[in-house]
Amino acid sequence: xxxxxxxxxxxxxxxxxxxxxxxxxxxxxxxxxxxxxxxxxxxxxxxxxxxxxxxxxxxxxxxxxxxxxxxxxxxxxxxxxxxxxxxxxxxxxxxxxxxxxxxxxxxxxxxxxxxxxxxxxxxxxxxxxxxxxxxxxxxxxxxxxxxxxxxxxxxxxxxxxxxxxxxxxxxxxxxxxxxxxxxxxxxxxxxxxxxxxxxxxxxxxxxxxxxxxxxxxxxxxxxxxxxxxxxxxxxxxxxxxxxxxxxxxxxxxxxxxxxxxxxxxxxxxxxxxxxxxxxxxxxxxxxxxxxxxxxxxxxxxxxxxxxxxxxxxxxxxxx
Amino acid sequence: xxxxxxxxxxxxxxxxxxxxxxxxxxxxxxxxxxxxxxxxxxxxxxxxxxxxxxxxxxxxxxxxxxxxxxxxxxxxxxxxxxxxxxxxxxxxxxxxxxxxxxxxxxxxxxxxxxxxxxxxxxxxxxxxxxxxxxxxxxxxxxxxxxxxxxxxxxxxxxxxxxxxxxxxxxxxxxxxxxxxxxxxxxxxxxxxxxxxxxxxxxxxxxxxxxxxxxxxxxxxxxxxxxxxxxxxxxxxxxxxxxxxxxxxxxxxxxxxxxxxxxxxxxxxxxxxxxxxxxxxxxxxxxxxxxxxxxxxxxxxxxxxxxxxxxxxxxxxxxx
Numbered sequence: 275x276x277x278x279x280x281x282x283x284x285x286x287x288x289x290x291x292x293x294x295x296x297x298x299x300x301x302x303x304x305x306x307x308x309x310x311x312x313x314x315x316x317x318x319x320x321x322x323x324x325x326x327x328x329x330x331x332x333x334x335x336x337x338x339x340x341x342x343x344x345x346x347x348x349x350x351x352x353x354x355x356x357x358x359x360x361x362x363x364x365x366x367x368x369x370x371x372x373x374x375x376x377x378x379x380x381x382x383x384x385x386x387x388x389x390x391x392x393x394x395x396x397x398x399x400x401x402x403x404x405x406x407x408x409x410x411x412x413x414x415x416x417x418x419x420x421x422x423x424x425x426x427x428x429x430x431x432x433x434x435x436x437x438x439x440x441x442x443x444x445x446x447x448x449x450x451x452x453x454x455x456x457x458x459x460x461x462x463x464x465x466x467x468x469x470x471x472x473x474x475x476x477x478x479x480x481x482x483x484x485x486x487x488x489x490x491x492x493x494x495x496x497x498x499x500x501x502x503x504x505x506x507x508x509x510x511x512x513x514x515x516x517x518x519x520x521x522x523x524x525x526x527x528x529x530x531x532x533x534x535x536x537x538x539x540x541x542x543x544x545x546x547x548x549x550x551x552x553x554x555x556x557x558x559x560x561x562x563x564x565x566x567x568x569x570x571x572x573x574x575x576x577x578x579x580x581x582x583x584x585x586x587x588x589x590x591x592x593x
Numbered sequence: 594x595x596x597x598x599x600x601x602x603x604x605x606x607x608x609x610x611x612x613x614x615x616x617x618x619x620x621x622x623x624x625x626x627x628x629x630x631x632x633x634x635x636x637x638x639x640x641x642x643x644x645x646x647x648x649x650x651x652x653x654x655x656x657x658x659x660x661x662x663x664x665x666x667x668x669x670x671x672x673x674x675x676x677x678x679x680x681x682x683x684x685x686x687x688x689x690x691x692x693x694x695x696x697x698x699x700x701x702x703x704x705x706x707x708x709x710x711x712x713x714x715x716x717x718x719x720x721x722x723x724x725x726x727x728x729x730x731x732x733x734x735x736x737x738x739x740x741x742x743x744x745x746x747x748x749x750x751x752x753x754x755x756x757x758x759x760x761x762x763x764x765x766x767x768x769x770x771x772x773x774x775x776x777x778x779x780x781x782x783x784x785x786x787x788x789x790x791x792x793x794x795x796x797x798x799x800x801x802x803x804x805x806x807x808x809x810x811x812x813x814x815x816x817x818x819x820x821x822x823x824x825x826x827x828x829x830x831x832x833x834x835x836x837x838x839x840x841x842x843x844x845x846x847x848x849x850x851x852x853x854x855x856x857x858x859x860x861x862x863x864x865x866x867x868x869x870x871x872x873x874x875x876x877x878x879x880x881x882x883x884x885x886x887x888x889x890x891x892x893x894x895x896x897x898x899x900x901x902x903x904x905x906x907x908x909x910x911x912x
Binding site for chain 1: 643646648654655656657658659660661662682683684685704844845846847848849850851852875887888889890891892894895897898901902903904905907
């Protein structure tokens with residue numbers, strides 16, 4: 275992992291690096307740059323916005339924008355893969371954005387994280403080996419660790435800057451990466467899955483950014499073929515998605531439209547009934563006795579309800 | 594009703610009035626004014642925003658803002674009660690705002706409207722007499738008229754400008770106001786309910802704006818006492834709300850946080866089980882045979898799922 279040194283510069287923390295690696299890929303944006311004031315931050319976001327606010331404009335959701343007020347910029351820089359920004363917001367706690375899209379907010383991101391973890395892991399009896407693709411920030415790992423049956427968690431995060439910034443600014447998540455059951459890999463998730471031992475994982479959780487930018491491969495057929503091979507019979511995969519047979523959804527205030535979907539699939543083998551969870555974490559007394567703070571969003575009923583679709587979505591999926 | 598004449602002025606339609614009435618209330622903002630260009634529109638919104646976009650900043654949701662791109666401003670003016678604006682948006686169709694808050698979007702408002710109508714009316718066996726408070730735009734009325742058992746609908750809208758603008762720009766809704774079962778009343782909903790015949794209505798639907806501005810009374814105790822009196826035994830009321838015993842929610846992309854809640858209550862009498870609808874409109878063959886376009890959001894399963902709350906909301910309501 276690249277060595278990164280940080281120092282505070284006024285209200286903004288900048289990161290200076292001692293070089294960058296390229297891993298032989300030619301399409302990375304090289305030249306990590308730093309900004310040291312709010313104006314540059316705001317101008318760096320391709321559209322003009324209200325001063326002191328962050329606005330998300332996305333090609334995926336034209337004609338609308340969600341904005342949050344910035345209290346303090348904590349980090350901004352370019353990694354080998356994407357623009358990375360972290361700021362303290364007025365009402366959502368710390369906010370991480372990648373290429374101008376909100377990935378996680380400390381106070382508003384829990385529905386996304388709880389659902390992407392507990393929908394798949396609540397649906398299989400004893401999850402032991404879990405692969406997380408993406409999720410370098412650590413919230414997904416936090417949720418996976420609620421299960422007392424867990425023996426091994428591999429996390430493959432492509433962007434070392436995301437990892438370093440997250441460990442610095444979310445110290446309450448950083449310790450989980452030192453759990454002996456956890457192996458952190460800095461690298462390409464698609465390549466990792468392709469090379470994985472066949473039938474190894476009980477569950478694969480794809481906690482990636484949107485299908486533009488570095489996560490594009492994670493939405494394409496070769497990736498899902500590799501995922502199927504890496505899962506045990508009756509293993510499960512959950513990824514944020516547009517539609518599928520087992521499509522679930524939840525509400526996240528800071529994502530475009532306020533909603534995000536999940537696609538859940540299982541390999542052939544012991545039948546998995548996603549809509550009737552056999553292993554709901556809110557019913558797990560081991561969990562209740564643990565030191566982890568309580569679930570804020572997920573419960574057994576919410577799990578079941580997540581698969582109930584509005585009429586328009588039902589028609590789209592059935593057609 | 595006040596006589597209003599409209600004429601087109603460039604790309605903007607302005608309304609000139611031949612005087613205004615005050616109804617003896619002294620706290621109305623008098624002096625209806627018109628604007629005739631986009632700059633004035635944008636400046637009229639207390640915060641600076643991206644040119645050509647509408648941004649909603651609300652005291653109820655500080656530190657965040659939702660914005661939509663304006664294709665064409667259709668109407669802007671001050672009524673006796675509030676600022677009224679209607680514009681064609683880039684992706685949500687026509688958008689109606691009151692006092693700077695999005696009330697309805699043509700392409701994104703259907704979850705709100707379908708749920709506020711079919712949650713209560715789907716929960717009672719044969720809705721015949723329905724009172725709508727607010728809803729001058731006409732989408733709520735459209736949904737109520739799906740029920741073949743309906744004999745009488747009273748709509749009480751406080752703002753004649755909302756009614757006039759809506760009839761002009763939503764012609765496909767306007768005809769419903771001429772249905773012989775419909776009585777349109779221009780006036781104060783709280784006063785109307787207080788004066789209503791005891792035990793008259795099967796259902797009361799409070800389709801109001803937020804509890805700031807002219808709709809404030811509709812969120813307070815005297816109003817709900819009057820509502821209870823105006824309902825028959827086992828009658829039901831549905832209002833957008835924060836929390837209650839029968840609290841349901843749905844997702845609306847253009848509302849702050851992407852979510853809106855509903856409070857459902859029934860009077861003493863025949864038991865109403867909101868969570869297991871006895872009269873779901875999607876199962877009604879009369880409806881299927883009707884000329885109305887099909888439901889986009891509501892179905893029996895979505896009705897039941899709307900009452901399933903995330904853990905944090907469940908704790909708040911139980912505490």
